[in-house]
Amino acid sequence: MENIKIQFGFLFVILVSLYSCEPRIEMDMSQWGDNSLITNVQIMKLETQDGVKLEEYYVDETTLTGTRRVVVSSGAAVVDETAQTVIVNLMAGETITGLAFLIYHYGTKVEPLNDAPTAGIIGDLSTGPYTYRVHSADGSHTDWTITVNQL
Known part of the structure; x- marks a missing residue:
C-alpha cells in the first residue's frame, strides 16, 4: 500500500511538471501601438563644487562633495509630432559644450x-541638429531631429 502511494505521488509530480512545461503564451506587443513619441527634451550640465549646496554626506566629520544635474534649457521644448522635430532653447549665457540631452x-x-x-552623456552639442530613433514596443520606430537654439 505504501508503495502505491509513492508511485501515485511520483506520477502526480511528473504530470504537474509536464503540464507546467508547456509553451508560454507570447505577449502581443502590437497591442500597444506605435508609441515612438518624444514628449520633451531638456539640456543639462553637471555641476560640481565644494559649497554648502552640495554637501551630502559626513564621514568621520569630513565633508564629501557631490555632483548634481542642472537643467540649462529655457522653458519647454517645441515638439512637432507631425514633422518629428524638437527645438530646445539653451539659456542665455550657457556654453554649448559640456552638455547633454534629457529625452522624455x-x-x-x-x-x-x-x-x-548619447542622451544623458555629457558632450559637445555645437554640431547639431541631431537625429535620434525612438523604438516602440510594437516594433515600429520614428526618427526625430533635435535642434538646439542658443538664446
Missing part, C-alpha cells in the same frame, strides 16, 4: 543616429 519619450529605446551624442 514613450518608446522602449532611444538610439542616437549619425554620430549624435
Whole structure:
C-alpha cells in the first residue's frame, strides 16, 4: 500500500511538471501601438563644487562633495509630432559644450543616429541638429531631429 502511494505521488509530480512545461503564451506587443513619441527634451550640465549646496554626506566629520544635474534649457521644448522635430532653447549665457540631452519619450529605446551624442552623456552639442530613433514596443520606430537654439 505504501508503495502505491509513492508511485501515485511520483506520477502526480511528473504530470504537474509536464503540464507546467508547456509553451508560454507570447505577449502581443502590437497591442500597444506605435508609441515612438518624444514628449520633451531638456539640456543639462553637471555641476560640481565644494559649497554648502552640495554637501551630502559626513564621514568621520569630513565633508564629501557631490555632483548634481542642472537643467540649462529655457522653458519647454517645441515638439512637432507631425514633422518629428524638437527645438530646445539653451539659456542665455550657457556654453554649448559640456552638455547633454534629457529625452522624455514613450518608446522602449532611444538610439542616437549619425554620430549624435548619447542622451544623458555629457558632450559637445555645437554640431547639431541631431537625429535620434525612438523604438516602440510594437516594433515600429520614428526618427526625430533635435535642434538646439542658443538664446
